[in-house]
Amino acid sequence: MTQTLSASGKTSIDSLKSLATQLRIDSIRCTTAAGSGHPTSSMSAADLMAVLMVEHLRYDWSNPHAPNNDRLIFSKGHACPLLYSMYKAAGVVSDAELLRLRKIDSNLQGHPNPHVLKWVDVATGSLGQGIGNGVGMALNGKYVDKLPYRVWVLLGDSEMAEGSVWEAFDKASYYKLNNLIAILDMNRLGQRGETDLGWNSAEYAARVRAFGWHAIELNGHDLPSIQAAYREALSQTDKPTCLIARTEKGEGVSFLANKDGWHGKALSVDEEKKALAELGQSTNLIFNVAKPEDKKPARDGESLPLKLPAYPVGSKEAARKAYGDALAALGNHDLDMIVLDAEVSNSTHADEFKKAHPHRFFEMFISEQVMVSVATGFGVLGKKAFASTFAAFFTRAYDQIRMAAISNATIRLVGSHAGVSIGQDGPSQMALEDIAMMRAVFESTVLYPSDANQTAKLTALMCKQSGISYMRTTREKLPVIYAPDEEFKIGGSRVIRKSSQDKLTIVAAGITLHESMKACDALAKEGINARLIDLYSVKPVDVQTLHQAADEAGNKIIVAEDHWIEGGLGDAVLEAFAQSRASHPTVVKLAVRHMPGSGTPTELLAAAGIDAAAIIAAARKLV
Secondary structure (H helix, E strand, O other), rough: EOOOOOOOOOOOHHHHHHHHHHHHHHHHHHHHHHHHOOOHHHHHOOOHHHHHHHHEEOOOOOOOOOOOEEEEOOOHHHHHHHHHHHHHHOOOOOOOHHOOOOOOOOOOOOOOOOOOOOOOOOOOOOOOOHHHHHHHHHHHHHOOOOOOOOOOEEEEOOOOOOHHHHHHHHHHHHHHOEEEEEEEEEOOOOOOOOOEEEEEHHHHHHHHHHOOEEEEEOOOOOHHHHHHHHHHHOOOOOOOOOEEEEEOOOOOOOOOOOOOOOOOOOHHHHHHHHHHHOOOOOOOOEOOOOOOOOOOOOOOOOOOOOOOOOOOOOOOEEEEHHHHHHHHHHEEEEEHHHHHHHOHHHHHHOOHHHHOOOOHEEEOOOOOHHHHHHHHHHOOOEEEEEEEEEEEHHHHHHHHHHHHHHHHEEEEEEEEEOOHHHHHOOOHHEEEEEEHHHHOOOOOOOOOOHHHHHHHHHHHHHHHOOOOOEOOHHHHHHHHOOOOOOOOOOOOOEEEEEOOOEEEEEEEEOOOHHHHHHHHHHHHHOOOOEEEEEEOOOEEOOOHHHHHHHHHOOEEEEEEEEEOOOOOHHHHHHHHHOOOOOOOOOEEEEEEEEOOOOOOOOOOOOOOOHHHHHHHHHHHHHH
């Protein structure tokens, strides 16, 4: 049976009650069938979602990527039984499919996952991130595509303790995102008891208002109050809105409502029967959701032919400056490019893009976590988002990066000021674990250019690469060794030195490639010929070239890198030989082993044992 309900204005309370009850019943039924899940966390928000679904959500289920669709994010992803029940109520998921929740062959997983569900934009479940994703989507709608869609984010009260939530609240008010509506399901109970603020809605409202949002306190089970709150939220012209809805976990069932100890616990079959006796029999009503207007995204000018920056061979330029110059050039060519930066754009040189394309540049200030979440929000809507900061500071956003991978998002991360070679600033600013960190991300791409022209070309390749890609840029100005017309590929490498008399191979990237070039020249004068490989693609790694070098150059390899010894270039090289060869080469890893301090780049490279002198000594010993 189909219920045809209004997509604007007020709907009959009886119809809304019918939908809310069906959502609660189905949240119980599917979790009991699964034997696990979060029915009570779903039941608390059922009234809020019922009103949203039939009165305000504008969504074309047959075209989930329609540019003017509203976006709905369950930041409290554990409440996905409610989301899946909404899909059933919309007629896009069958009752039989709903009851296969959490099965190995079901698309209805334990938390929302866009890898398998086309109506899900971002993966959630790691709390505190959905609102940041929503900020990215709302920025895209208001400032880039200039479309009137709204972004709705369901928040749990437990996740309001996450700092990333407040980073997102801050950026949303800074950019006046009146198209963003957060719905706080304040049900008081978390996993192990009462939440930080319990039902203190006044305190939540004070915090929300302090961050520049419009706040509405309401009873989250009173349907007329919910209707009025949504209408008030949509009337805002220069502020985002947060509905602070007092609810009860397990609402609708007497032995569940506001009872501790039910978080993440499915009802038994007998408990299910008892609960449904209170709620009513299961129904299969279908409720219509209005489609949005068919509007197309705005365009920021006209696409121009791509003309990357070019630097003369023999000159000196920093990879980070070439990255900024390449961004500006790519922005002229690709109108879907978006650039985010964490208040260091004059050091990362992302400000070159800002100067050229201010309407597609968004300052995230010192908020790396939300910067990655915002990039993900842009990325899942088809924008080519680059996000940059000092490489060391991506570590604090690692959860956001791994969730972007789970979200099937394509984002591009660029970290500058990597390694001890940054000099006097000391170890708090030195990224020494970033390559290991990014290599561990699902299907990631990790790049480490060694000169300016190579950096520009790799930046352009990142623009076309799917998934999570990361490029490490060097602070120091380095000699330009590649001509502007040289081409590179992801998964490739470049042999810099080679002869038929090579006795070993040296593998390096970035600043240690230049130290290795000095070492090779010095070793050659001693009669020790060394093959030199620029391993600019760390993941995927060029297995074929490494194997050939081992076969032709004495089966001896030195890897020199400005990174901790764990997880970097050296381990990438070892993995290239781990499962694909009967005979493994001897691999010597030169890397940072001791906590560095302040000093000049030259002093610090020497102290770490990764400068030319250290490479020469290792080569002599190995040969």
